[in-house]
Amino acid sequence: MIEVEGLTVAFGRVQVVRDVSFTVAPGECLAVVGESGSGKSVTARALVGLAGPRAHVTARRLAFDGQDLTGLAERDWRAVRGRRIGLILQDALTSLDPLRTVGAEIAESLRTHRVVPRAETGARVRSLLTDVGVPEPERRARQHPHELSGGLRQRALIASVLAAGPRLLVADEPTTALDVTVQAQILELLGALKERGAGLLLISHDLAVVARLADRVAVMKEGAVVEQDTTAQVLSNPQHAYTKSLIAAVPMEPVAIRVSVQATESPATESSATESSAAEGPATASLFAGSPSAASLFVGSPFALQAENVSKRFRAPDGSLRHAVDGVSFHVRMGETLGIVGESGSGKTTAARIALGLIEPDQGRVLLSGRPWSGIPERDRRARRRTIQAVHQDPLSSFDPRYTVERVVAEAAALSGVRGRDRTRRVTELLDQVGLPATVLRRHPRELSGGQRQRVAIARALAPGPDVLVCDEPVSALDVSIQAQILDLLAALRRDLNVAMIFISHDLGVIRQVSDRVAVMKDARVVETGPVGEVFTAPAEPYTKALLAAVPSFPGYTPGHPEKRSATRAALDSASPSAALRSGRS
Amino acid sequence: MRRYWPLLVSCLVLVPFGVAAAVPELLSDASPIAIDPVNALLPPGTRHWFGTDQLGRDLFTRVVHGARPSLLIGAGATAAAVVAGGLLGLAAALGGRAADQVVMRVADVLMSLPQLLVALVVIAVLGAGTTNLVLAIAIAFTPGYARVVRAEALVVRGSGYVESAKGLGLRRSVLIVRHILPNAVGPLLVLATVGFGTALIAGSGLGFLGFGTQPPAPEWGAMLAEGRDFLETAWWLGVFPGAAITVTVIAVNVLGRAARGRFAGGKP
Structure with missing residues (x-):
């Protein structure tokens, strides 16, 4: 044509x-x-x-x-x-x-x-x-x-x-x-x-x-x-x-989470597709078998953050009140990572901001390290803010444009009481921890690559020695290869520092990779929560199933296979x- | 290189004006107020480059000596307006709903009138004189700056880095001084270089009307006013002070625009 x-x-x-x-x-x-x-x-x-x-x-x-x-x-x-x-x-x-x-x-x-x-x-x-x-x-x-x-x-x-x-x-x-x-x-x-x-x-x-x-x-x-x-x-x-x-x-994670859909279909291209699903079968099973026990490791560990039945309403442009989060409960223990997944507008970011104490919930309460974190005056909250830190999607906008990398990290490090010469040493140490050379100290974040900026943001978040790290879509703006590096870094830091992490993403592959437990959000509510293996292999809620089925699979490539389409269709909202x-x- | 030539040219143009304002004696050793009636109203020539006025004073010397009061009025009024506007704008943005309403409604009223008219009213209340002139222009220009700072401070207050700093547990005062103020005033400083030209014109205009520097001291606006009576016989009396105002304003404007371009391209 x-x-x-x-x-x-x-x-x-x-x-x-x-x-x-x-x-x-x-x-x-x-x-x-x-x-x-x-x-x-x-x-x-x-x-x-x-x-x-x-x-x-x-x-x-x-x-x-x-x-x-x-x-x-x-x-x-x-x-x-x-x-x-x-x-x-x-x-x-x-x-x-x-x-x-x-x-x-x-x-x-x-x-x-x-x-x-x-x-x-x-x-x-x-x-x-x-x-x-x-x-x-x-x-x-x-x-x-x-x-x-x-x-x-x-x-x-x-x-x-x-x-x-x-x-x-x-x-x-x-x-x-x-x-x-x-x-x-x-x-x-x-x-x-x-x-x-x-x-x-x-x-x-x-x-x-x-x-x-x-x-x-x-x-x-x-x-x-x-x-x-x-x-x-x-x-x-x-x-x-x-x-x-x-x-x-291409992240291979979505392959694993598609097993439920793939199980219902016969592979079309005999050679490649059969091979790949055969190879994935056992590997996936063993991966998931390990997950519940891994999640139970944290049961004895103290709560880092608990949100109990929190709601927050905002006024919509037409004047009506709309729930951004509606009766949401979640918790995360020391050393554990909670993944919050959902589509845009599902209330993930509002949940994160409530956890960070940046907005007050209308109802419900938040506990940080077992002590009230919501409903207290800002004066009392200020001293404890350093124990809960954030990493955002767009690190550049979270840095004062006039600041060099050194000043960005030093400002945060100063809060944990290090001064003078110790501070420069501490900043270098933090940068080293996130895999940045000391040569970036005097540069401005805008001169760095996206991955490097996100490392600076992580270094700053770690500087005050937090108990909880809230990561709101920290890798969505990054190329796939850089994304993998940042996720590895976060995993290593979590292991070494035993911080609790709330990890928010719309990307199921990423959530699958970093989380111990998952909360699936839809329309301001948590519709399903549980250990990551369970939620991804045997989702209980129709929405979770639809979400998992909608991820375009890549190596499980089946050209125009009718069964696959109908499976996806059935899973989607009727x-x-x-x-x-x-x-x-x- | 091509991008820099307006900047370069305007700087070169402003150098002699700067020298004239700082050390006028360097450019002309004559007295700007010494009367010499015999040589009144001489046209420009080799002895008197810009000619002489109705009292025989050398016009070149008067233009040179007029630079300081003229530029000082422009700069002083701009500086005062920037400081006042900056503080009021910050107060409106960060001081809560009541402060915002009061500051902005007053600004609305002042901005609904022509700036020169506002300055005239202030002078009518305070009386003529250089200090009052500066004050009057500053008051007329303050609302504009206050608006810009308010808008900018609101943007900065909602920015990711201020939230991050708040998340670190910094005190509000530290937050304002360390992060909000320095980032909100950037555009203001650029605007001020452009506003300086406008203030200079306003100063000269009010000087022309006789509200500023009092004779016999030279000031460009006042000189224009004096020359008006002889415009038909002695064109040079109006042209040279007028040219001085025009050239300075254009050069400062070009400078301000260049600075704005740099500012938009990336903060220092």
């Missing part, structure tokens, strides 16, 4: 895309993967003539359904763009006009390309919304983008792209901004569109997403395609060193918006 040969895009003298060739056939999905800056997004935009005014685009052949697209004037591009090639962007909130209703957005696309007579526009908008699985299309069409959830917004954006009936969809990181369960729904929608005969060019950095959707994969590095083959071939038998390193960096789509198709 689209044929690209020798595509080169240059900005001035810099070639950001070099000699890229690929084709996409109807009903096929080609995924372009690569790290940020590899030129994959520019490639996607060049296909719709949106590479930018300063971009110099050349190609030996760039054709859509036999029509040559090279040297097309802007006027002619408009007939192609939208009508024949649709572009789906990452962030629906910024891609949709905030001042217009979703329905108006879709209607504009219909009118621009004169798809249907004016009188039928409204009906077509509703049918498009129904097609992409938006429930109550009539009501949703009258709403503005900010009134919709992330998933519905992405669906609405896809509906507006589909409106003019393009046969090729270019999706640039379509699910990167979404929670896992929503991501699963959007991927399923894109898969359904593909089955109906649309060509799909998927741009992604996430190999798990690619494995789920793509038929073929092109790996880009520094503007050039280094490897291109079928998805199974690329993922199971990568040829290029860069592809191998990309695959090696009232999910894609229900309409499914019933429409079956």
Whole structure:
């Protein structure tokens, strides 16, 4: 359907895309993967003539359904763009006009390309919304983008792209901004569109997403395609060193947690998939067998922090009171790590801030080292604050921009009473503990890499000698390989210092790796809690099951296997918006 | 290099003005107030570079000697406004709802009037004179600075690093002095370099109206006012003091913008 040969895009003298060739056939999905800056997004935009005014685009052949697209004037591009090639962007909130209703957005696309007579526009908008699985299309069409959830917004954006009936969809990181369960729904929608005969060019950095959707994969590095083959071939038998390193960096943890889903399905690609699940079976079992006893190690250890039935309500923009956390209880013992997992908006961060004593709960109480921590005056709390420290997702914003690394850590170290020359020694010692050389002392955190910054944040958190460490998404902003290093560091520190840790993440793989016990949060409540092995192997709550099933698996790659899809579907909320789509198709 | 040339040029331009304000005798050894009626209203020439005024005083000498009072009024008023605005802004941001309401509503009222008008009212109450002029301009400019500091302090107060510092168990006063204040005043200092030009114009304007430095002492705004009566016969009386004001204001503005660019690019 689209044929690209020798595509080169240059900005001035810099070639950001070099000699890229690929084709996409109807009903096929080609995924372009690569790290940020590899030129994959520019490639996607060049296909719709949106590479930018300063971009110099050349190609030996760039054709859509036999029509040559090279040297097309802007006027002619408009007939192609939208009508024949649709572009789906990452962030629906910024891609949709905030001042217009979703329905108006879709209607504009219909009118621009004169798809249907004016009188039928409204009906077509509703049918498009129904097609992409938006429930109550009539009501949703009258709403503005900010009134919709992330998933519905992405669906609405896809509906507006589909409106003019393009046969090729270019999706640039379509699910990167979404929670896992929503991501699963959007991927399923894109898969359904593909089955109906649309060509799909998927741009992604996430190999798990690619494995789920793509038929073929092109790996880009520094503007050039280094490897291109079928998805199974690329993922199971990568040829290029860069592809191998990309695959090696994917955390393998999600594999283990998918056993419950994998058990219900027969592996499709006989060789690779059977091997991997066979190899994982026993290994996983022994891992989990060790977990309950590991958790019970802490039973005799004193409580570091207890939250008893805490609730906190905030006023929503419409004036109503909304629970951020609702009757939540959790505790963590000295030396133990409690993982709190949940999607965005589930109340994880509010729970963390209550634990840190930064917000007062409306109801319930918090005990720190067995003594009241909530409902006491700030004056009494201040002296004890150093016993509970935090590590945040974005360390840079937690450092005074004027401060050097030394001052950042020294300020915290001063609280444990070290002064003068001892203080410099103590700071160096702390940096050493987190694996940073003394050479960073005089540098500003902004000059350091993301991983190094997070190490500085950890050093500062350790400086006052805390009993409890609250880590709120400490690795979500980091690349996979750096993420692994920071998690190793936290594990080592926990072992050496016997601190209690509350570890908050939306990433199930990460939670699985660091936690002794897990609390699963949904809609401001803890829906399930227990030792990590139990929760991940035998989840009791339907939501936990759905969460686990929604994680895109990667090495357990089974191309388009129907059983797997239905297992995921059944696990997802039965009232999910894609229900309409499914019933429409079956 | 290209990015630095506005900065460089404006610095070079400001050097002679700085010298004139600091040691005017270095540039001109004549007296700025000595009258010489025989040589009144001479056009610019080799003996009198900028010509002479209606009383025969050398205009170049008067422009040079006028630099100090003019720049001092601008700088003094700006400094006073920055300090007052900074303190009021901090009080509004951190002092609770009542303080915020009082400070900001008064600021709203003052800001709804033209700054020059506010300064005029203050002078009408206090009377003319250099000190009162500085005070009047400072009062007129304070609300603007207070607003900026308040907004900035609110942002800084909610920032991750202030929360982190609070999490360490630091006292509130330490928090304000060590973290909030230094980070909130950054934009204020940049704004002040731009505001200096505006204050200078206001000072000259009020001087022109006769509310500032009293004759015979030279001051650019007052000199403009005196030259107005002879504008048809002696253009130089208006042009040179006016040019001095214009060039200084433009140079300081360019400097302020360059400083703002650096500030946005990364804090020192």
